[in-house]
Amino acid sequence: xxxxxxxxxxxxxxxxxxxxxxxxxxxxxxxxxxxxxxxxxxxxxxxxxxxxxxxxxxxxxxxxxxxxxxxxxxxxxxxxxxxxxxxxxxxxxxxxxxxxxxxxxxxxxxxxxxxxxxxxxxxxxxxxxxxxxxxxxxxxxxxxxxxxxxxxxxxxxxxxxxxxxxxxxxxxxxxxxxxxxxxxxxxxxxxxxxxxxxxxxxxxxxxxxxxxxxxxxxxxxxxxxxxxxxxxxxxxxxxxxxxxxxxxxxxxxxxxxxxxxxxxxxxxxxxxxxxxxxxxxxxxxxxxxxxxxxxxxxxxxxxxxxxxxxxxxxxxxxxxxxxxxxxxxxxxxxxxxxxxxxxxxxxxxxxxxxxxxxxxxxxxxxxxxxxxxxxxxxxxxxxxxxxxxxxxxxxxxxxxxxxxxxxxxxxxxxxxxxxxxxxxxxxxxxxxxxxxxxxxxxxxxxxxxxxxxxxxxxxxxxxxxxxxxxxxxxxxxxxxxxxxxxxxxxxxxxxxxxxxxxxxxxxxxxxxxxxxxxxxxxxxxxxxxxxxxxxxxxxxxxxxxxxxxxx
Amino acid sequence: xxxxxxxxxxxxxxxxxxxxxxxxxxxxxxxxxxxxxxxxxxxxxxxxxxxxxxxxxxxxxxxxxxxxxxxxxxxxxxxxxxxxxxxxxxxxxxxxxxxxxxxxxxxxxxxxxxxxxxxxxxxxxxxxxxxxxxxxxxxxxxxxxxxxxxxxxxxxxxxxxxxxxxxxxxxxxxxxxxxxxxxxxxxxxxxxxxxxxxxxxxxxxxxxxxxxxxxxxxxxxxxxxxxxxxxxxxxxxxxxxxxxxxxxxxxxxxxxxxxxxxxxxxxxxxxxxxxxxxxxxxxxxxxxxxxxxxxxxxxxxxxxxxxxxxxxxxxxxxxxxxxxx
Numbered sequence: 061x062x063x064x065x066x067x068x069x070x071x072x073x074x075x076x077x078x079x080x081x082x083x084x085x086x087x088x089x090x091x092x093x094x095x096x097x098x099x100x101x102x103x104x105x106x107x108x109x110x111x112x113x114x115x116x117x118x119x120x121x122x123x124x125x126x127x128x129x130x131x132x133x134x135x136x137x138x139x140x141x142x143x144x145x146x147x148x149x150x151x152x153x154x155x156x157x158x159x160x161x162x163x164x165x166x167x168x169x170x171x172x173x174x175x176x177x178x179x180x181x182x183x184x185x186x187x188x189x190x191x192x193x194x195x196x197x198x199x200x201x202x203x204x205x206x207x208x209x210x211x212x213x214x215x216x217x218x219x220x221x222x223x224x225x226x227x228x229x230x231x232x233x234x235x236x237x238x239x240x241x242x243x244x245x246x247x248x249x250x251x252x253x254x255x256x257x258x259x260x261x262x263x264x265x266x267x268x269x270x271x272x273x274x275x276x277x278x279x280x281x282x283x284x285x286x287x288x289x290x291x292x293x294x295x296x297x298x299x300x301x302x303x304x305x306x307x308x309x310x311x312x313x314x315x316x317x318x319x320x321x322x323x324x325x326x327x328x329x330x331x332x333x334x335x336x337x338x339x340x341x342x343x344x345x346x347x348x349x350x351x352x353x354x355x356x357x358x359x360x361x362x363x364x365x366x367x368x369x370x371x372x373x374x375x376x377x378x379x380x381x382x383x384x385x386x387x388x389x390x391x392x393x394x395x396x397x398x399x400x401x402x403x404x405x406x407x408x409x410x411x412x413x414x415x416x417x418x419x420x421x422x423x424x425x426x427x428x429x430x431x432x433x434x435x436x437x438x439x440x441x442x443x444x445x446x447x448x449x450x451x452x453x454x455x456x457x458x459x460x461x462x463x464x465x466x467x468x469x470x471x472x473x474x475x476x477x478x479x480x481x482x483x484x485x486x487x488x489x490x491x492x493x494x495x496x497x498x499x500x501x502x503x504x505x506x507x508x509x510x511x512x513x514x515x516x517x518x519x520x521x522x523x524x525x526x527x528x529x530x531x532x533x534x535x536x537x538x539x540x541x542x543x544x545x546x547x548x549x550x551x552x553x554x555x556x557x558x559x560x561x562x563x564x565x566x567x568x569x570x571x572x573x574x575x576x577x578x579x580x581x582x583x584x585x586x587x588x589x590x591x592x593x594x595x596x597x598x599x600x601x602x603x604x605x606x607x608x609x610x611x
Numbered sequence: 612x613x614x615x616x617x618x619x620x621x622x623x624x625x626x627x628x629x630x631x632x633x634x635x636x637x638x639x640x641x642x643x644x645x646x647x648x649x650x651x652x653x654x655x656x657x658x659x660x661x662x663x664x665x666x667x668x669x670x671x672x673x674x675x676x677x678x679x680x681x682x683x684x685x686x687x688x689x690x691x692x693x694x695x696x697x698x699x700x701x702x703x704x705x706x707x708x709x710x711x712x713x714x715x716x717x718x719x720x721x722x723x724x725x726x727x728x729x730x731x732x733x734x735x736x737x738x739x740x741x742x743x744x745x746x747x748x749x750x751x752x753x754x755x756x757x758x759x760x761x762x763x764x765x766x767x768x769x770x771x772x773x774x775x776x777x778x779x780x781x782x783x784x785x786x787x788x789x790x791x792x793x794x795x796x797x798x799x800x801x802x803x804x805x806x807x808x809x810x811x812x813x814x815x816x817x818x819x820x821x822x823x824x825x826x827x828x829x830x831x832x833x834x835x836x837x838x839x840x841x842x843x844x845x846x847x848x849x850x851x852x853x854x855x856x857x858x859x860x861x862x863x864x865x866x867x868x869x870x871x872x873x874x875x876x877x878x879x880x881x882x883x884x885x886x887x888x889x890x891x892x893x894x895x896x897x898x899x900x901x902x903x904x905x906x907x908x909x910x911x912x913x914x915x916x917x918x919x920x921x922x923x924x925x926x927x928x929x930x931x932x933x934x935x936x
Contacts (some may be wrong), residue, residue: 113783121696128696201660202667209660255667257695279706281779302783306882310762311778314770318777324934487897488642 109299112605115312115324116283116303123277124251124263125244126198129207130607136215138597139285139301141268144172144191144241148599149591151405151509155243156293156599157186157269167233167547170587174224180191180247181267181274188226192218193248195228196540202255211240235547236510239476245269271296271603281305287367297587297606303453311610315344316580323588328460334580344583347576348590349395352506353505354464356451356570361530366449366499371425373567377415378422379475382573383465390460393578395446397571399563400507400516404592407511409557412564414571422475433476440476448478454489464572465502496528502572509593511556514540517568550553584608615925616918627907634906635678638899668694679904695893700904703889708871710780711878711885714801715870718809719863725813726858728911731851732818735833737825745817752814753843761807761880768803776800778882804881808874812866819856819862827854857927864920868912872905 116135122128125137144158155161159175178186195218198208214237216229230237250267252260266274271293272285284302287296304321306312309330315321319342326334326345358367358376367373386394395403398414426432431440431447440447453465457561462483469479484492492498505526507513515521518540519532539559548553579595581588587605591598626696665671684691690700733742769777776782780800785793829850836846875887886905893901 201663204664255697259692279703280710280888281781281882282783304779305884306778307879307888308778308882311765311880311882314765315777318770318773320777412763485642491642 061550077200080511081211084206099502102200110297110607111300111302112298112322112602113302113318114302114322115321117307117312119279119305120283122204122258122263122468123266123274124203124210124257125246125268126194126205127203127258127263127267129205132245134207135596136266136283136303137236137268137270137274140266140271140274141244141246141270143243144174145238146242146599147591147593147597148587149507151592153242154599158241158282167230167235167237169227169229170237171221171225174226175292176224178269179290180250180269181288181290183290183386184247185223185248186245186247186269187223188220190245190248191226192220193251194243194246197246197251197253197257198243200254204259208240208243211243212229215240216257233547234512234544236512237554239508239510253527266307268326269599272301275300285584291603293603296603298602300513301602313580316582322585323502323579326578326580328390328458328575331578332574332577342583343580344376344585345578346588346590347393347575347578348595349402349404349592350506350577351405351592352504353397353399353400353402353574354506354572355503356468356572357493357498357501357503357529358568358570359496359501359529360532360568361496364496364499366447369429370566372431373570374415375422375425375429375475376472376477377567377570378418378425379477380468380471380572381417382414383417385464386573389463389467390573390575394573395576397573399560400505400513400569401511401560402507402574402592405509405511407553407556411558412557415567419475424478431472433475438476440501446478447476447478450480450482452482452484452489452492452498454486454503455463455483456486460575468502493528496522496530505569506574511552512540512543514544517563529568531566533562533566536562536566536568612625616922619918619921623918626914627910630910631903631907633680634679635681635899635903638897638902639674639677655765655812681900685907690904693893693898693901695896695898695901700900704900704908707884707889710883711872711887712870714804714808714877714883714885715874717801717805718812719870721805721809721868722812722816723859723863725809726816727820727855728852729747729813729817730855731824731829731847733817733821734829735847737821737830740813742821749814749818752810753818755810757807757811757874758876758880759811761803761877764803764806766882775802778880780883804877804883807877807881816859816862820859822853823858824851829854857924860923860927861920863915864918864923865913867916867919868909871912872909 090168116132118132120128120132120136121130122133125133125141127133128164138606142156144156144161145153146156148154155175157175157178158172161170161172163170169418172188172191174186174188174191180186195212195215197203198205199212201209201216203209214230214232214234216231219227219229221227231610245268246257246262247267248268251257251262257263263298263600268274269292271288271291273288275284277283277287282305285301285303287299289295304315306315306321309327310333312321312324313330313333316324349387354377358373360368362368384395386392386396397403398412401408403410426440426447430442432442433440449467451465453461456462465481465483469481472479489501493501493503505516516526517531517536518527519537521527522530536559539555539562543552543555543559546555577590577594578586579590584607585605588595589598589600589604596602662671669677672680681691690704692699693703729745733745736742760936765777768775776799779798781793782800784795785796788796827850829847832846832850833843836843871886872890874885875891877883878885878887879891886908890905892898893905
């Protein structure tokens, strides 16, 4: 196997010529190609193509860069085009297509100055009119820009002042306004408007101003991008980036081990195998924590009285030995969460410790709340009603979700609480969640680098936002409102630190843990940098990846 | 004969209509309505935008109106646009139907080619050691789960031995190859999926053929032929076809829909862009237009298959022709 594998690895970096059949002829041809490439090829990688093949598990829902936006469309858009600003790895928003900007004294207007020399892939310059056009598209519901539309909700108008100056006016002043301007820019002279953007010619061959040009898409197989030599911030170090569609994670892992793939994110169920695969000489791995957390929503609406009492919610969390679960079941690839605030963000109070594992305290709190065991070891009840509830989970292909639910059930049984697990299809789960038809529901929650979690916790956000648990606390409301009005970073930090303490105290949602993201890649691939908003989303994305010579 | 055909077509069309209405209703009755209320992403757009979008997808109309709309589009040959990505459903199916037809067609052909001789061989000496061993092997194969076999085959032939490609329908850089090498590359990619799709069928069909032939007295005919000093192989062939032909044709009719319905597991593990994967993706996305089109396709194939089987019956078997088919 050794020689075969080595041969395959050499081939893996060479021109991608299929090899399994007609082997002798192809091997000979490959030798010739390798020779040819080494004599005239790229100076820093003789004989090896500067191409990276990355795993894509789902096809983007749209190739229109902003339409139907989800994780996979954003992934494509971040390569093909760019926004006015972008996060750097420290999660600071830095200028990209915009060179600079000024904010008015009342914080209700921002003027962007566009960088000179930023061009669309067809050579035309990026102008202020393109920015205004992009915002108009994103704000059109027919474009279904789920990610971007909500971020532009407070924008009153976008004015083109001249070729390279654009001003946005806001209906209300918000400190986090800049984040929206990461929106991937569209070329006005090429893209269609409205619903047409999702169906017209542009989405068949999207054009942007980003580091990679869209080359082709073979449905169900691959998306091929090539380096944009005219990129304003320097040509990418790679020649091509191929996003390969492999729907089955295990197939992808085998492809990675075999050298048919260079980079993939391993799903939770593959963690163990993935880290074993890491022992293969040619693979390297790293782990990072995205801005997301696994939570249990406790329904606190009047019609669901079980979890209205904060001390009951607290008892439920005290009954969980999360440290041990992370160690034993997740192989250490998780962090116990204190609140929904990601531990690595500047707004997070790092001194705040998660609730400990303290089953005795949990039992005491439940006793005090009137939920007593009729005899030792028996399930708890109050006024003849047993403490029994249903925990909703979304059916996932990941077994870890089932394991976690089972562990919760068992932990709560130990403090005399009976849990039924109801596993639902994703869309049914969300339907029930938003309608508030549940007692407790477990799911992942993605947050952003902004500290504003108004939609999750504010009492007015029960219908419109994600506060389906009907949580309401005057102090939390006031803190959330003040956080949206404060423009002084240190004052804001104090507000959000206070908010996190209050959240830890009231437990509006039970925060379980942050799950790790495991990235596996060819060890010769350099420059892949993790950040809480993924390894590809920051200013130091795939354009800085490169192949190293040493093995 | 023509009247039989006409009647089949008419009942077929009515059945299809009923099936489509039923499926349309069921999709919408199932909890987790199509995009709109349940979609977390769409919710984030706000109430006004959500209402506008629901109108765009006709989701604000009552169910029966939507069905009539779908039917009238269909009558103009328009399968509509996917809810998921707004692409025409016909395009989505067209780009995937080839893979599914090829893989399933090859595996059906392989089944037919291997199952009949294997079954006949077993039927010649029913109860013998070779028959018993063959029987055990068939049952073992039939019971072997595809997802497991597929992974083992991948590990052995692709990962360890490196004889065959791991997944996909062609290698990268395929378009740069000379034509002969392209065909060889495509063929190499098909070996494992076709093997996975056909082994269960081969096991099942060979037992089926054996049962039909044993019941029909193939072994006795052969013995009689030998006694009369006639050619054994000729008798085996003649009786074999006469006995197994009609049941096999019926079975083939039933297998026709499998040609277009695709296999979810095999297509996912081997990363084949086929209709099986499309169907599952559409089901998860509650992509009604795609689901309806695929249902229609499978339904039509089922009806055509059974009708074809009935007609061949009528041709092969005079009793059916004259009687009340």
